Amino acid sequence: MANLTPIPSLTVDSWSPETSASPVTPTHNEQTPPKLKGRKRLMAGFQRISSSPSLAKLSRSNSTGYNNRKASVSCISLSSPSGPYGAPFDPSLSADFNAFSTAPTSAVSTPGVQIPVWDERARVRYLESLENKSSIRVPGRIRSNSRLTATPGIVEEEDYFSIREKPQTKKTNFNLWADLPSEIRTEVLSYLEPKEVVRCSIVSKAWQKHCFDGQLWSNMDTSEFYQNIPAEALASIITQAGPFVRDLNLRGCVQLREMWQTKGLTDACKNLENFSLEGCKIDRTAIHCFLLQNRRLVHLNLSGLAGVTNAAMKILAQSCPNIEHLNISWCHNVDTRGLRKVIESCHSLRDLRAGETSGWSDLDFADLLFQTNRLERLVLTNCDSLSCDAFKVLVQGKGAEIDILTGRAIVPPRRLKHLDLSSCRGICDKGLKTLAGNVNNLEGLQLSKCQGVTDDSLTDLFPTMPNLTHLDLEELDNLTNLSLQSLADSPCASGLRHLSISYCENLGDTGMLPIFKNCTSLRSVDMDNTRISDLVLAEAAAMVRKRSARTSDAQGRPKYTLRLAVYDCQNVTWTGVREILSRNAEVTVNRKTVSLASRPATPQPLAMTEPQVSTTDVSSSLSSSTASLPETKAIQLTRSYPTQIIELKCFYNYQPTVREHTKRVLRADFASANRLERKWAEFMVASEEAGAGGAGARRRRRRAREAQMMHADEADPEGQTNGVGGGVGGGRRRRARSGGCVMM
Numbered sequence: 001m002a003n004l005t006p007i008p009s010l011t012v013d014s015w016s017p018e019t020s021a022s023p024v025t026p027t028h029n030e031q032t033p034p035k036l037k038g039r040k041r042l043m044a045g046f047q048r049i050s051s052s053p054s055l056a057k058l059s060r061s062n063s064t065g066y067n068n069r070k071a072s073v074s075c076i077s078l079s080s081p082s083g084p085y086g087a088p089f090d091p092s093l094s095a096d097f098n099a100f101s102t103a104p105t106s107a108v109s110t111p112g113v114q115i116p117v118w119d120e121r122a123r124v125r126y127l128e129s130l131e132n133k134s135s136i137r138v139p140g141r142i143r144s145n146s147r148l149t150a151t152p153g154i155v156e157e158e159d160y161f162s163i164r165e166k167p168q169t170k171k172t173n174f175n176l177w178a179d180l181p182s183e184i185r186t187e188v189l190s191y192l193e194p195k196e197v198v199r200c201s202i203v204s205k206a207w208q209k210h211c212f213d214g215q216l217w218s219n220m221d222t223s224e225f226y227q228n229i230p231a232e233a234l235a236s237i238i239t240q241a242g243p244f245v246r247d248l249n250l251r252g253c254v255q256l257r258e259m260w261q262t263k264g265l266t267d268a269c270k271n272l273e274n275f276s277l278e279g280c281k282i283d284r285t286a287i288h289c290f291l292l293q294n295r296r297l298v299h300l301n302l303s304g305l306a307g308v309t310n311a312a313m314k315i316l317a318q319s320c321p322n323i324e325h326l327n328i329s330w331c332h333n334v335d336t337r338g339l340r341k342v343i344e345s346c347h348s349l350r351d352l353r354a355g356e357t358s359g360w361s362d363l364d365f366a367d368l369l370f371q372t373n374r375l376e377r378l379v380l381t382n383c384d385s386l387s388c389d390a391f392k393v394l395v396q397g398k399g400a401e402i403d404i405l406t407g408r409a410i411v412p413p414r415r416l417k418h419l420d421l422s423s424c425r426g427i428c429d430k431g432l433k434t435l436a437g438n439v440n441n442l443e444g445l446q447l448s449k450c451q452g453v454t455d456d457s458l459t460d461l462f463p464t465m466p467n468l469t470h471l472d473l474e475e476l477d478n479l480t481n482l483s484l485q486s487l488a489d490s491p492c493a494s495g496l497r498h499l500s501i502s503y504c505e506n507l508g509d510t511g512m513l514p515i516f517k518n519c520t521s522l523r524s525v526d527m528d529n530t531r532i533s534d535l536v537l538a539e540a541a542a543m544v545r546k547r548s549a550r551t552s553d554a555q556g557r558p559k560y561t562l563r564l565a566v567y568d569c570q571n572v573t574w575t576g577v578r579e580i581l582s583r584n585a586e587v588t589v590n591r592k593t594v595s596l597a598s599r600p601a602t603p604q605p606l607a608m609t610e611p612q613v614s615t616t617d618v619s620s621s622l623s624s625s626t627a628s629l630p631e632t633k634a635i636q637l638t639r640s641y642p643t644q645i646i647e648l649k650c651f652y653n654y655q656p657t658v659r660e661h662t663k664r665v666l667r668a669d670f671a672s673a674n675r676l677e678r679k680w681a682e683f684m685v686a687s688e689e690a691g692a693g694g695a696g697a698r699r700r701r702r703r704a705r706e707a708q709m710m711h712a713d714e715a716d717p718e719g720q721t722n723g724v725g726g727g728v729g730g731g732r733r734r735r736a737r738s739g740g741c742v743m744m
Contacts, residue, residue, distance in 0.1 A: 214244025
């Protein structure tokens with residue numbers, strides 16, 4: 001660059017087309033450039049547009065604006081015969097630049113202006129190498145991406161369209177479910193409902209195989225969803241998951257009636273431990289196949305199946321020696337001849353439920369049960385064949401030695417814990433007395449509809465059962481209050497939880513009042529159709545009030561701890577019902593004396609929890625007392641709320657109010673519940689007054705109508721605002737009433 005010689009100035013007069021061939025002017029010797037195609041043609045079009053006369057209109061500074069005669073290389077005339085940067089431009093582009101050039105050195109527009117001498121300090125604007133190029137790029141439309149290796153410090157510039165994006169690598173398909181281990185997928189599917197698992201099985205074959213995996217169906221209870229899935233899907237689940245199933249409950253699956261043999265259901269399950277076929281439509285052959293192939297059965301429920309016969313009991317005795325719980329109730333084709341084989345072979349049998357079966361008058365079979373003495377639960381509901389003599393042999397055996405002093409047989413005590421003799425017409429006091437002293441572990445006794453049972457046997461039996469918790473004496477017409485008094489004085493009184501005396505029309509307050517006083521653990525009492533009165537309800541409320549703890553949390557929601565059924569009791573009125581409602585929503589105020597240290601003449605007011613007490617009065621009293629005494633005392637009031645309530649089922653006309661009151665108590669809205677109780681009481685009082693004749697009857701009837709409307713507004717569940725009962729003025733619009741007709 002330093003050895004460059006100055007180029008002599010060239011004027012318009014010294015130039016002639018005959019003597020010199022300008023690179024801008026095409027010569028005849030030059031070849032016509034090849035025709036561009038495709039991308040190159042498009043690029044050349046853009047570059048030609050950028051070199052159009054519109055560039056002259058842009059506000060671009062002239063080359064004469066450089067100081068110290070330093071100019072850019074772009075100021076050099078394009079008509080120079082040769083240049084240091086390569087071959088001349090394309091003829092067409094050269095013509096465009098000469099015709100519309102804005103530089104002062106242009107040969108056409110500025111004649112007489114000399115080309116500036118090359119200077120090293122001149123600012124260099126290198127366009128690009130023009131070798132093998134058929135077009136140029138405008139400096140304002142290019143960008144630099146890389147540097148030239150031949151000339152350091154000079155940047156090679158390329159246009160925007162010549163930049164190619166890097167090819168993006170295709171992302172691999174990431175299947176989270178397929179990459180999970182099989183154990184995790186099984187654990188995820190185990191949180192779904194059986195119906196949802198069956199729906200997932202239609203996604204794909206892989207999903208179907210995994211959804212019917214036996215590990216998901218080891219505990220299969222179809223009683224909750226068998227109506228919501230087709231029989232084919234249910235049969236497919238049992239068939240594919242059969243070897244893994246341990247607990248199978250097919251209760252009520254009547255849609256499998258034609259599939260037991262065709263779908264191979266009987267051959268699929270071979271490791272069952274708990275099996276229930278109650279209410280299924282299954283033939284005798286399928287039942288026998290199930291019993292032959294499942295030798296590990298422990299719990300078996302065949303209730304209500306006509307296909308169960310004594311032959312099935314024989315197979316059960318031979319194939320399933322580990323059976324512990326057997327339910328063959330309502331199997332009319334089974335009698336004590338088939339049960340004899342089960343009792344003799346299955347030494348682990350603890351629970352036998354054989355309601356409404358025949359053959360219980362067999363004394364030899366009763367003696368067999370006495371000799372084995374393994375049963376802890378015996379259910380003989382509706383066994384009309386059970387006689388009093390057979391039951392006596394079942395309890396104390398044949399030819400037992402009788403104690404002279406007590407008159408009882410000297411035999412080992414029975415292991416029975418639950419005995420159900422409901423609707424056994426042959427049971428009487430003679431057979432029931434044999435239980436006295438022989439069933440010390442008895443917890444549940446059901447004697448409903450045993451018409452031969454009287455006070456004579458129960459008064460002897462109750463003192464000998466210290467662990468009794470459930471007692472059912474429903475529809476015993478010969479029972480009197482003497483039996484209830486004996487029950488209240490017996491050792492089992494403190495642990496008694498459930499008592500039923502429904503339809504015992506001779507029982508009343510004399511027998512039930514001692515029960516509620518002594519039996520403080522009661523959870524359920526059925527007293528419908530008896531002679532009890534409001535005193536029993538008041539005693540029940542007092543018992544719950546005494547045994548339940550209270551809380552200071554106003555938002556704490558109480559729970560049911562006692563259920564009472566007193567409907568169709570003629571002596572129960574709205575007063576007794578109101579006693580229960582008042583107890584459920586009772587909010588007590590506790591007074592506590594607080595000692596205060598001596599303080600200045602203007603003490604701070606004491607924080608009171610009772611809103612009715614004014615803190616200003618307390619502060620004034622404290623200020624007057626603390627001025628003279630070194631130590632003062634103040635009364636602090638705190639509220640307590642119930643944690644246990646009573647669920648009441650009463651007369652149908654009272655039940656809507658009781659139900660609405662209970663809803664408010666359960667959501668801890670005690671203020672609204674008390675308001676409902678008060679308005680209902682006002683309505684009941686007004687109704688009773690309106691029913692009386694004499695002077696003022698018309699006025700009393702009008703008051704009754706007004707009280708009825710007020711109570712209806714308060715008890716209307718649709719009138720709740722933000723979870724709180726609306727009531728009159730409670731933030732809701734009252735219903736329109738004519739006021740002329742009480743019934744409407």
